[in-house]
Amino acid sequence: MSEEIPRLIVDGKRLDGRDFDELRPIKIEAGVLRRADGSCYIEMGKNKIVAAVYGPREVHPRHLQDPSRAIIRYRYNMAPFSVEERKKPGPDRRSIEISKVSREALEPVILKELFPRSGIDIFVEVLQADAGTRTACLNAASVALIDAGVAMRGMITAVAVAKVEGEIVLDPMKEEDNYGEADVPFAFLIRNGKIESIALLQMDGKMSAEEMKKALELAKKGAMQIYNIQREAIMRKYSREEEEVE
Numbered sequence: 352m353s354e355e356i357p358r359l360i361v362d363g364k365r366l367d368g369r370d371f372d373e374l375r376p377i378k379i380e381a382g383v384l385r386r387a388d389g390s391c392y393i394e395m396g397k398n399k400i401v402a403a404v405y406g407p408r409e410v411h412p413r414h415l416q417d418p419s420r421a422i423i424r425y426r427y428n429m430a431p432f433s434v435e436e437r438k439k440p441g442p443d444r445r446s447i448e449i450s451k452v453s454r455e456a457l458e459p460v461i462l463k464e465l466f467p468r469s470g471i472d473i474f475v476e477v478l479q480a481d482a483g484t485r486t487a488c489l490n491a492a493s494v495a496l497i498d499a500g501v502a503m504r505g506m507i508t509a510v511a512v513a514k515v516e517g518e519i520v521l522d523p524m525k526e527e528d529n530y531g532e533a534d535v536p537f538a539f540l541i542r543n544g545k546i547e548s549i550a551l552l553q554m555d556g557k558m559s560a561e562e563m564k565k566a567l568e569l570a571k572k573g574a575m576q577i578y579n580i581q582r583e584a585i586m587r588k589y590s591r592e593e594e595e596v597e
């Protein structure tokens with residue numbers, strides 16, 4: 352029997368009442384884990400994610416060390432209880448791919464040359480998933496890296512755009528991701544408050560060149576809003592630390 356596809360847009364609004372260019376509610380908190388060098392908790396809609404950064408620290412096994420720069424490792428992991436059908440623990444093809452593209456998005460932003468022979472480990476744990484986890488994870492990882500004091504060229508800020516019932520919509524949630532016509536996660540390098548380049552771009556489904564242009568504009572608009580929330584989270588963490596010192 353074929354599954355019935357729900358209407359995703361009714362009277363110009365999305366299932367959760369959002370406009371096409373509206374993000375889900377976002378909450379970001381830096382420095383949530385005591386034992387990590389840097390950490391971050393993020394909620395983007397129903398996604399709940401923790402990022403932890405360790406390093407720069409000595410790399411083991413030693414033969415992996417690079418005498419000219421730090422090596423970056425990124426592990427994306429979904430908790431078994433994070434999705435509707437229990438996720439089998441451990442890496443799978445999807446999480447290995449997400450870890451790889453996310454590491455590649457972050458690597459050029461980290462000033463690796465400043466930390467020869469060392470390693471920077473980034474762990475992201477998805478506690479609850481509702482579409483757009485790879486982008487939410489990158490947002491959290493970026494804040495956690497800054498929280499760890501890792502020197503960076505800028506901030507990585509990520510958001511997905513989808514095509515749903517012929518409309519281009521920002522930050523799709525699960526139903527839109529499942530039943531939509533396309534899903535396009537973006538990550539941007541933002542420097543001095545300006546989008547400098549695209550750090551990640553993937554595409555699942557089909558979009559015309561015109562729609563893709565529109566998707567990019569929408570993603571940039573959403574990314575600037577997320578960037579401000581990332582910055583606020585870092586500022587709050589630093590002012591908290593200052594108060595503690597006083």
Ligand code: CDP
Binds near residue numbers: 435436482485528
């Ligand atoms: O999470 P993201 O959109 O970056 O990646 P995806 O592969 O497009 O997955 C979309 C969503 O499908 C995830 O966010 C989860 O909510 C869900 N999913 C799931 O229910 N079970 C899995 N094993 C993997 C993903």
